[in-house]
Amino acid sequence: MELYNCSLEELGRLFARGEVSALAITRSVLDRIAELDAQVGAYLEVDENGALAQAEAADQRRRNGEKISPLCGMPLGLKDLLSTKGMKTTCASRMLADYRPEFDATVVTRLREAGAVLLGKLNMDEFAMGSSTENSAFHPTRNPWNLGRVPGGSSGGSTAAVAAGMAIASLGSDTGGSIRQPASFCGVVGLKPSYGRVSRYGLVAFASSLDQIGPITATVADAALLLGVIAGFDAFDSTSVKAPVPDYYQGLDREIEGLRIGVPREYFAAGLDPEVEAAVNQACRQLGSLGARLDEVSLPHTDYAVATYYLLATAEASSNLARYDGVKYGFRDTQAESLIEMYRRTRAQGFGEEVKRRIMLGTYALSAGYYDAYYRKAQQVRTLITQDFDQVFRDFDVIVAPVCPTPAFAFGEKVDDPLAMYLSDILTIPVNLAGLPAISVPCGLTAQGLPVGLQLIARPFAEEMLLRVARHYEQVSGWNGCRPQLQGNKGKAVR
Amino acid sequence: MMDYEIVIGLEVHCQLLTQTKIFCGCSTDFGNPPNHNTCPVCTGMPGALPVLNRKVVDFAIRAGLATGCEITRNSVFARKNYFYPDLPKGYQISQFELPICLAGHLDIEVEGGVKRIGITRIHMEEDAGKLVHPEYSGGVSYVDYNRACVPLLEIVSEPDMRSSAEAVAYLKALREIMVYLGITDGNMEEGSFRCDANISLRRWGAPHFGIRAELKNMNSFRNVQRAIDYEVERQRDILDGGGQVVQETRLWNVERGVTMPMRGKEEAHDYRYFPDPDLLPVVIEEAWIAGIRAGLPELPAAKRRRFAAAYGLSEADIEVLTAERAMADFFEAAVGFFPQPKPVANWIMAELLKFINEDKITIEKCPITPEGLARLLRLIEDGAISGKIAKQVFARMYAEADNDPLRLVEEEGLGQISDSAELAKLVDELVAANQDKVAEYRAGKVKMFGFFVGQVMKKTGGQANPQMVNELLKERIG
Ligand SMILES: [Zn+2]
Numbered sequence: 001m002e003l004y005n006c007s008l009e010e011l012g013r014l015f016a017r018g019e020v021s022a023l024a025i026t027r028s029v030l031d032r033i034a035e036l037d038a039q040v041g042a043y044l045e046v047d048e049n050g051a052l053a054q055a056e057a058a059d060q061r062r063r064n065g066e067k068i069s070p071l072c073g074m075p076l077g078l079k080d081l082l083s084t085k086g087m088k089t090t091c092a093s094r095m096l097a098d099y100r101p102e103f104d105a106t107v108v109t110r111l112r113e114a115g116a117v118l119l120g121k122l123n124m125d126e127f128a129m130g131s132s133t134e135n136s137a138f139h140p141t142r143n144p145w146n147l148g149r150v151p152g153g154s155s156g157g158s159t160a161a162v163a164a165g166m167a168i169a170s171l172g173s174d175t176g177g178s179i180r181q182p183a184s185f186c187g188v189v190g191l192k193p194s195y196g197r198v199s200r201y202g203l204v205a206f207a208s209s210l211d212q213i214g215p216i217t218a219t220v221a222d223a224a225l226l227l228g229v230i231a232g233f234d235a236f237d238s239t240s241v242k243a244p245v246p247d248y249y250q251g252l253d254r255e256i257e258g259l260r261i262g263v264p265r266e267y268f269a270a271g272l273d274p275e276v277e278a279a280v281n282q283a284c285r286q287l288g289s290l291g292a293r294l295d296e297v298s299l300p301h302t303d304y305a306v307a308t309y310y311l312l313a314t315a316e317a318s319s320n321l322a323r324y325d326g327v328k329y330g331f332r333d334t335q336a337e338s339l340i341e342m343y344r345r346t347r348a349q350g351f352g353e354e355v356k357r358r359i360m361l362g363t364y365a366l367s368a369g370y371y372d373a374y375y376r377k378a379q380q381v382r383t384l385i386t387q388d389f390d391q392v393f394r395d396f397d398v399i400v401a402p403v404c405p406t407p408a409f410a411f412g413e414k415v416d417d418p419l420a421m422y423l424s425d426i427l428t429i430p431v432n433l434a435g436l437p438a439i440s441v442p443c444g445l446t447a448q449g450l451p452v453g454l455q456l457i458a459r460p461f462a463e464e465m466l467l468r469v470a471r472h473y474e475q476v477s478g479w480n481g482c483r484p485q486l487q488g489n490k491g492k493a494v495r
Numbered sequence: 496m497m498d499y500e501i502v503i504g505l506e507v508h509c510q511l512l513t514q515t516k517i518f519c520g521c522s523t524d525f526g527n528p529p530n531h532n533t534c535p536v537c538t539g540m541p542g543a544l545p546v547l548n549r550k551v552v553d554f555a556i557r558a559g560l561a562t563g564c565e566i567t568r569n570s571v572f573a574r575k576n577y578f579y580p581d582l583p584k585g586y587q588i589s590q591f592e593l594p595i596c597l598a599g600h601l602d603i604e605v606e607g608g609v610k611r612i613g614i615t616r617i618h619m620e621e622d623a624g625k626l627v628h629p630e631y632s633g634g635v636s637y638v639d640y641n642r643a644c645v646p647l648l649e650i651v652s653e654p655d656m657r658s659s660a661e662a663v664a665y666l667k668a669l670r671e672i673m674v675y676l677g678i679t680d681g682n683m684e685e686g687s688f689r690c691d692a693n694i695s696l697r698r699w700g701a702p703h704f705g706i707r708a709e710l711k712n713m714n715s716f717r718n719v720q721r722a723i724d725y726e727v728e729r730q731r732d733i734l735d736g737g738g739q740v741v742q743e744t745r746l747w748n749v750e751r752g753v754t755m756p757m758r759g760k761e762e763a764h765d766y767r768y769f770p771d772p773d774l775l776p777v778v779i780e781e782a783w784i785a786g787i788r789a790g791l792p793e794l795p796a797a798k799r800r801r802f803a804a805a806y807g808l809s810e811a812d813i814e815v816l817t818a819e820r821a822m823a824d825f826f827e828a829a830v831g832f833f834p835q836p837k838p839v840a841n842w843i844m845a846e847l848l849k850f851i852n853e854d855k856i857t858i859e860k861c862p863i864t865p866e867g868l869a870r871l872l873r874l875i876e877d878g879a880i881s882g883k884i885a886k887q888v889f890a891r892m893y894a895e896a897d898n899d900p901l902r903l904v905e906e907e908g909l910g911q912i913s914d915s916a917e918l919a920k921l922v923d924e925l926v927a928a929n930q931d932k933v934a935e936y937r938a939g940k941v942k943m944f945g946f947f948v949g950q951v952m953k954k955t956g957g958q959a960n961p962q963m964v965n966e967l968l969k970e971r972i973g
Binding site for chain 2: 099322371
C-alpha cells in the first residue's frame, strides 16, 4: 500500500519506529496531489516548500529523541477558513482572494506544536455556505469516487483530499453538517465535536453559535488522534469549554456491551433514498450484533430544524460578514465615488450569489419589526430541539441516523434550487442547533459506487463514547479504508 | 415665563481606566502612534474572537452600586450592526436588552433643594476607532484603531431634567462620582467623559413628550449648557411659528455657537441588535457584588455631609476640598497630623492649589505630603516662624520635595526672632533715630505705628515675631 493511502495511526507507528521518514510520507502525498488534484480540485493552495521543511523538522525531532506526538510528521490539509499566518486564507471568496492573516488559528498552532506537516489550504463553499463545494469562487471540487458528482460541502475539499490520498487527514468546519455530509459523500470519517470542545479562534466565522472545527480522516482511530490534539480550552475563545480532554485514542476499544442506541423515526421519513436507508438499516443490525440495544425514539421538532437553522445561521452570518467592507483588507472596489458606494460595490462584487442570498436573509430576520417573528422565534425553537435530544439521551447513549437523505448528487443538480440544496443538510442540522457531537462513518456503497455515511450522535462532550461506538462499528462493517479508484495523470493505477 | 416645559435626558459615555481593552490584551494608553495599540481582535480580523476583560465588569458594577442601580445577574452582550470605517467588525459590541445595571438614580442640588434624576441603565461597550483626515493626503482618509475596543460605560438618564442648569448639575455630579470611584479620569476634552443630550419641549401640562433632537459633540460643561440653551431657543422658535421639530441628530458647533443637523444621515438606522454569539452571558454572583460593595469609597455627597459635621468648615471650603477624592484624602491626612481643620484647609486652598494648578499636576503628584504640611503648621503654631516665612518654607518644600520644614528653617536661619532683648534693642534704636516720626504718631498720625513695625520687620528680614514687636512699640511710643 502506498504511504498516501495509509492511516495516521499506521504511519505514526512506522514513523515513531523510524521505519519511514516524514519526508517520505510527505513526498508521497505531494506526488499524489501533483498527480490527481488537477482532476479533483481539492486544494486552493499547496505549500510544497513549507510542507517539506516541516517534514524535515519532524524527522529531526524524531532523530533527536524528542517526545513525538501522534501527528508528528503527518501531512495534513486545512480547510481554507482556518487562519494560517502568512499563508493565504481565502474562504474560497473573491473577497479574501489575497488575504494573508497575521496570526494562526488556535487549532493550527496546536497542529504546528504537534509537529504536523501542513500541506496547504483546501477548497470549500464560499465562507462555508453550501452543501456541494460548487460555491467556491475559484473552482469546484470533484468527488473522487465519481468526478461527475459533488464531494458535498462545505468542507468538500477537505473530504475529497483525504478520500483521494491527497492528505492523510484534514480539518474541516461544520455549521449545519459541513463535515459530516461531505464525509458521507466521500466515504471518509468526519467528526463534528461538541460546541465548545475545539477553539474557534482563527476560524473565519460563518455562524458563530453553530460553527465547530473537526477532523476528517480515513479511520475512526485517526479522528480520535486528531481530536486529541486540537480539543481543549482556549483562553482566546470565550465559548470554548474548560473540560478535561480524555485520551480518545486509548478509550476506543473499551466495550460497548449494553449500549442503548436510539433510532429517531423522524430521520427515516419520506425522501430518504432507498439505498441509503438500506445501508443504514444494515449498519443498525450490525450495531445490534455488537451487543447494543436499539429502539425507535422520537425527536418531534425535527421538522422545524431547517427553518430554524436558516434563520439563525443567516442572521449571524449577516453580522459576521459585515467586516468585509473593503476598508482594511481584502477586495475593494476602486471606482466608487463615496464611502457608501464603496461599501456597496465592494460587497456586490466581492461576494458570490449564495453568500449574498444568506446575508440578505439574515439582515431581514434581524431587522426591526421582524426580529420577534423570526430571530427570537427561531431561538425558542432551537431550545425545543435541544430539549428533544436531552429527552432521548436520558435513556439512550447514542443516536443513529443517516447523514444525508441521498448519496452524492451530480454537479448543477441543486445549484439553481437553493431550497433543495438546503434540504440536503436536513439530517445534520439539528445536531448543530443542539451543540452535540456527531460523526459520519462510511456504511456502504450504492449500486453506482457512491459512498453512504452513517451518523452517530452523542450527548454534549461525549466524544469518547461516540468514537468508541464508531470504532466498533467500523471494525465489523468492512467499509474501513475503502478507497476510490482514481487514475492519476501519470497513468499510475490506484489500488 | 416660558410657554414650554423643557425635557432633557442625557447619555453619557465614560471611558474606563483599565490597563487593557475590553475584549483583548492591548494597552489603553493614550497618545501612542496610530494603530500601535492593536491586535487581530480589536481590528476585527477574520476569525479573531473577543474575550471579556473582567475588570470592566468590576467597574460597571461599581458604577451601578454608586448610583443605586440593580445589578443584572445575567447580562448579555449584543451586537449593534452598522457600517463605518472606524468600526472594524461592522458591528459594535454593546449591551441592549439585558444591560448590566438598571433603574438607579442620582441626587443633584437645584435651587430650593435636592432633585432626584433617574438613571435608566448603565451598560458596557467597546469604543470605535478614529478617522484621520490629514490635509496633505489629498482627500485620502486614514483610520487609527488605537481607541477601538477601549472600554466604555454608557450611562443613560431618564428624561428628568428641566433646564440646562439641571443637566449640567447632573453631569457634574455624575462625573464627580465616576472619578471618585476611580473608574474614569473624567477628562472631557480628551473625550473620556462625553455626553449626548436628548432635548424636547412640550406645552405645560401636555401629556406626551415633544419630538426630540439629539445633540452631540459637547466637550465641556460650558458647551453642554450653551448647546442646550441654543437648542431650546431653536425648538421654541419652531413651535411658536407653528412648525414641527424634526427628530434628528445635531452637532454643536463651538465656533459658531449653534447646533447643526449631522450630515450623512441619509437613512434611518436599524442596528439589528442581537446577542453576540461569541460572548457568553455575564453571570454575576452575589459574592462578586458584595465584594465590590465592601470596597466602595465614600461618595462625594456623603463626604461633604461628614466634612461639614466633623470639621465645621464653610460650604465653600468643603466644595473645594471634596471636588476630588485625592484632595479630600490629603486634607484628612493632614488634619490627622495637625488637628486644626481651618488652617489646614486654608493652606491647601491658598498655597497648595496655587502651586499644583500652576504646574498643572494632580495632588497625587504634589511633592508636599500631608505630614510635611502639618509640620509646617506646627512651626507657625509654636511661634517658631511667622506666616510669611512659612510661605517661603512652603515654596522650598515644594521645589525641593523636602517634607521636613524644620530642617529648612534651620538651614536658612529663618527662625522667628522672639528674643525680647534683641528686639527691644532694635526698637529703641529705631525710636531714637526717628524722633520726628514719633512726634507725628503722638500727634495723632496713627499710621506711623505701621512704619515702625515695617522697619523692624525689614531689619530682621521678616523674622521678628510681629506680636512682640507690637507690644514693644506700644511700650516705647504708645
Ligand atoms: Zn487588541
